[in-house]
Amino acid sequence: MAKSVKHHREPLVRIAKRDTMPLAKAIAVRAIAIALSLVVCAVVIYAITKMNPLKVYATMFEGAFGSKRRIWMLVRDVMMMLCIGVALAPAFKMRFWNIGAAGQVLVGGIATAACMIYLGDVLPTPVLFLVMIVTSCVCGAIWGMIPAIFKSRFNTNETLFTLMMNYVAIQITAYCVSLWENPYGSNTVGIINSQSKIGWFPALFGEQYMLNVIIVSVLTIAMFFYLRSSKHGYEISVVGESENTARYAGINVSKVFIRTMIISGAVAGLAGFIAVSGVSHTISTDTAGGRGFTAIIVAWLAKFNTITMVLISFLIIFLEKGAIEIASKFQLSEYASKIITGIILFFILGSEFFINYKLIIGKKGAK
């Protein structure tokens, strides 16, 4: 007798959604991903420099933590990245793809630089700081609000809208740079108020960047509780889960969109204020740099949890500093850091799969 029933072919590997993974296991998965990515990076570095990979990581460590000054540089940049990540958290939690953080940071930076240049001699320092904070927040908020208004009214694609707003902001910055250029013909603004240091962050406890740390820490903690414990935060997460559910529950979705993007933009504007007044004391189209995009990934990886963001920003900046150190030791291009960052991001992003899904191999899973 020939077989009359054709067997249905079982796929070798099936994918099924997981409910939730225990925290310890989830951390282990990520740790494995990071470890694997470091191995791949080591291979890449070895292929280029022919240097012992372990030594390379020692060099990276040296580059990031080698001296007190380096540690403060690391902290300064972590704070910058963290601040932008914090700004993005509420928007992303709402599933509003604010790719425009770089633009919002820049307009905040322009506002701050304008205050330093035009009002530096006019206002007493405390008032000047107040004006700088308010204007940078307002500018950032407006930049964030425009796409939100169109999104809530016409369902305009916010990913592409905010992306374009970045470049509008970059060109406005380029305009301001050539307007304020100093010395003439250099096409840079130079250090603003380099003699008087008006509008610069004062050093606290003898440390130049202490104020940055304090401001960003307060923002991080405040945002954590805003998202977790406030009514607004609850509305944001409902809208993020499902707009229809939110509507059914009587939440005014348009209002939540606009309100949240005002907050997101304002914090990003504040990041611009810190970047100009607290870090570089100048403005250029690179003030936001690639930070805007990297911060998006940081915010996403942290699952919008601002406390987790501290760790991830730290990791990314550490790698960046380390890679720059390697590059300068071998007189290679600093862009090596971007390759390493990219590889590590790929691995961490890929590892999310194993947290959200499980693989069922063979017929075990078949009913």
Add this chain to the structure above:
Amino acid sequence: MDMIVTLIQAAVAFGTVIMFGCVGEILTEKSGSLNLGVPGIMYIGGIASLAGTFLYERSTENPNTFICLVLALVCGIVGSMIGGLIFGFLTITLRANQNVCGLALTIFGTGIGNFFGGSLNKLAGGVGQISVPTTSAAFRARIPFLSDLGVFGDIFFQYGWMVFAVIVIAIMLHFFLNRTNTGLNLRAVGENPATADAAGINVTKYQYLSVCIGAAITGLGGVYYVMDYIKGTWANDGSIEKLGWLALALVIFTTWKPLNSIWGAYVFGVLYWAYYYIPGLTRSSQELFKMLPYVVTIIVLVFISVRNKKENLGPAHLGRSYFREER
């Protein structure tokens, strides 16, 4: 008159780079994948072809033009397809978020491009800038007779061959998407993968192929930029990144129709270079003029969403991963 001719020439050369990016991205987006890695892929494509031909030209006394051409194209295409494959593996198989993976790919590609662009010569033991004269000459060769036809020739034929190639690719993509079964299937995948899956279309295969082939076309934009636009060298000034984002903007401007990209790209080119040809602009107000392509894109984006006509909006499933067992 001369000014108009040079403006058109500048706009066409500029438009060609972003048209490659745009046509590739349209193909990618039609399968429902929003690949924000366009700048990264262009960087990878550009540097791969530059590196390949650089090593070849360095190794021989008299480089063969034909080998240079093939090598440049093959390296560029393979490099950018690897970029597309990384994105595809992360978003299609591992179902990671497309926006985030695209940005990571841009960071990675920018790093690869500028790192090797800056260090390649040094790593190979040379000094100074990279240059690949033979290959670049092959890319910039003009059509002998047609380019000598006075103003007519200047406007239509004073370009390297890739300028014409991209137009052909755009037309081919139009026919593929609108006149073939495979194209119809692809669009079905982008609109509603669950329905396409139920109809027996292999969703994963379509997504992978469209992401990878799309990346290859996008990468050719990088090849054109490196070989023709900046004449076979490397510039660490981030202009590819800017062009990559403009290519993404152009996709919206064309409302996801390859034929529109043919004129749209040149309009963007004119808008981008207009500042250079408007008399009486100061250096600072020129910067404001450079904003035009982006502002126009925003206006188009708002306009199509206000009109809300189905054929002008992007694929319905754009930006989301597909998991069969999800309800």
